[in-house]
Amino acid sequence: xxxxxxxxxxxxxxxxxxxxxxxxxxxxxxxxxxxxxxxxxxxxxxxxxxxxxxxxxxxxxxxxxxxxxxxxxxxxxxxxxxxxxxxxxxxxxxxxxxxxxxxxxxxxxxxxxxxxxxxxxxxxxxxxxxxxxxxxxxxxxxxxxxxxxxxxxxxxxxxxxxxxxxxxxxxxxxxxxxxxxxxxxxxxxxxxxxxxxxxxxxxxxxxxxxxxxxxxxxxxxxxxxxxxxxxxxxxxxxxxxxxxxxxxxxxxxxxxxxxxxxxxxxxxxxxxxxxxxxxxxxxxxxxxxxxxxxxxxxxxxxxxxxxxxxxxxxxxxxxxxxxxxxxxxxxxxxxxxxxxxxxxxxxxxxxxxxxxxxxxxxxxxxxxxxxxxxxxxxxxxxxxxxxxxxxxxxxxxxxxxxxxxxxxxxxxxxxxxxxxxxxxxxxxxxxxxxxxxxxxxxxxxxxxxxxxxxxxxxxxxxxxxxxxxxxxxxxxxxxxxxxxx
Numbered sequence: 001x002x003x004x005x006x007x008x009x010x011x012x013x014x015x016x017x018x019x020x021x022x023x024x025x026x027x028x029x030x031x032x033x034x035x036x037x038x039x040x041x042x043x044x045x046x047x048x049x050x051x052x053x054x055x056x057x058x059x060x061x062x063x064x065x066x067x068x069x070x071x072x073x074x075x076x077x078x079x080x081x082x083x084x085x086x087x088x089x090x091x092x093x094x095x096x097x098x099x100x101x102x103x104x105x106x107x108x109x110x111x112x113x114x115x116x117x118x119x120x121x122x123x124x125x126x127x128x129x130x131x132x133x134x135x136x137x138x139x140x141x142x143x144x145x146x147x148x149x150x151x152x153x154x155x156x157x158x159x160x161x162x163x164x165x166x167x168x169x170x171x172x173x174x175x176x177x178x179x180x181x182x183x184x185x186x187x188x189x190x191x192x193x194x195x196x197x198x199x200x201x202x203x204x205x206x207x208x209x210x211x212x213x214x215x216x217x218x219x220x221x222x223x224x225x226x227x228x229x230x231x232x233x234x235x236x237x238x239x240x241x242x243x244x245x246x247x248x249x250x251x252x253x254x255x256x257x258x259x260x261x262x263x264x265x266x267x268x269x270x271x272x273x274x275x276x277x278x279x280x281x282x283x284x285x286x287x288x289x290x291x292x293x294x295x296x297x298x299x300x301x302x303x304x305x306x307x308x309x310x311x312x313x314x315x316x317x318x319x320x321x322x323x324x325x326x327x328x329x330x331x332x333x334x335x336x337x338x339x340x341x342x343x344x345x346x347x348x349x350x351x352x353x354x355x356x357x358x359x360x361x362x363x364x365x366x367x368x369x370x371x372x373x374x375x376x377x378x379x380x381x382x383x384x385x386x387x388x389x390x391x392x393x394x395x396x397x398x399x400x401x402x403x404x405x406x407x408x409x410x411x412x413x414x415x416x417x418x419x420x421x422x423x424x425x426x427x428x429x430x431x432x433x434x435x436x437x438x439x440x441x442x443x444x445x446x447x448x449x450x451x452x453x454x455x456x457x458x459x460x461x462x463x464x465x466x467x468x469x470x471x472x473x474x475x476x477x478x479x480x481x482x483x484x485x
Contacts, residue, residue, distance in 0.1 A: 025098030038073030047119035104130025169236030204236035374424030413469030
């Protein structure tokens with residue numbers, strides 16, 4: 001960004017926005033380097049607010065991984081809040097990166113984390129603000145390549161017209177290969193078309209412009225490869241989690257993030273097969289880190305960030321075979337420092353009193369369980385293989401171990417759902433509340449928080465072709481539960 005625009009940013013824009021820290025950069029653990037002198041410059045975009053993007057482990061992993069690649073430098077950008085968007089347009093200042101305030105149109109690559117579909121329209125706004133043509137077909141050799149990744153990249157066609165290429169799968173092994181080839185092609189002064197053709201030959205890379213959609217009337221029949229592109233794009237995945245790259249000094253948010261804590265992955269993948277779960281399908285097979293590696297990473301991240309809470313991430317943390325062992329190892333440095341150790345949503349049928357007590361050894365946070373449906377019939381339909389008895393036993397184990405707060409996740413609008421199933425959500429919540437209070441120690445409250453979301457059919461799941469419930473039905477069920485609870 002030239003001096004004139006930077007001065008306008010500092011004097012006329014940032015003082016007028018709600019949270020300037022969203023756009024300032026300069027946080028703890030940003031790589032110390034001259035980003036502008038790198039041979040290949042990449043900007044990693046998260047199409048949502050700074051506070052949300054900085055809570056996303058995959059975004060942090062790709063950012064630090066790209067900055068480890070020889071010859072490359074990676075910066076960050078997030079979707080601006082409407083006040084910032086309006087001021088950027090008013091003053092004709094392009095959307096810029098946090099690290100060097102470089103306009104998006106001046107990078108070689110724009111990488112986009114596609115974590116959920118609601119970010120799609122935000123991305124288009126970011127491209128428009130950053131001076132990048134929205135449609136891939138409208139970009140020239142002077143524009144950055146738009147690279148999409150993340151779980152939504154497994155279903156790329158809804159946004160294929162906007163992207164030059166996608167990485168299908170996990171980044172640890174694939175991204176260094178992509179950046180190395182991009183650097184080589186840049187040095188050769190290759191044209192955009194040649195770059196895309198060469199990149200399409202890499203495993204896991206999908207270039208939409210090299211495929212032709214075939215239809216039988218209105219019915220989509222498939223994609224046909226052109227110009228030497230592979231007929232099938234196989235996903236990339238990390239086989240050995242102990243050997244997988246992981247940042248040991250992640251950037252600390254400059255303002256309060258949604259999830260402001262140290263994060264370590266226990267494992268990837270899931271064997272449960274819930275019929276609504278996209279992530280459980282696309283991240284197979286299951287691959288776990290060793291307890292020793294998890295504990296070592298947790299200690300390294302604490303030392304580099306000072307985070308007061310450590311979260312052990314996975315789809316079902318209590319399915320991790322060495323959970324109690326890893327909690328014991330983490331306790332060795334967490335307990336003396338009064339650090340909190342938390343787990344994401346846990347399976348009630350594998351939660352034990354031992355896990356509950358081990359988590360209580362340090363400053364505790366809450367526990368989260370996900371029954372998903374209130375009735376046994378509907379849990380059988382969605383393949384959520386837990387019973388009412390197992391749910392109540394898990395709550396009893398948590399309360400007996402000293403916990404006095406649990407959060408529950410439910411969904412409405414699931415296939416075959418009736419109002420009896422909705423009523424069963426309320427009945428189960430009251431049963432859980434009664435069970436918890438019955439086991440809670442005297443003079444201690446036991447609180448239950450229930451979150452009820454709406455089912456959305458996801459690609460690559462058994463329910464992908466199911467219709468969403470109507471807005472009227474969803475409103476009726478939400479009103480019923482509010483009244484009932």
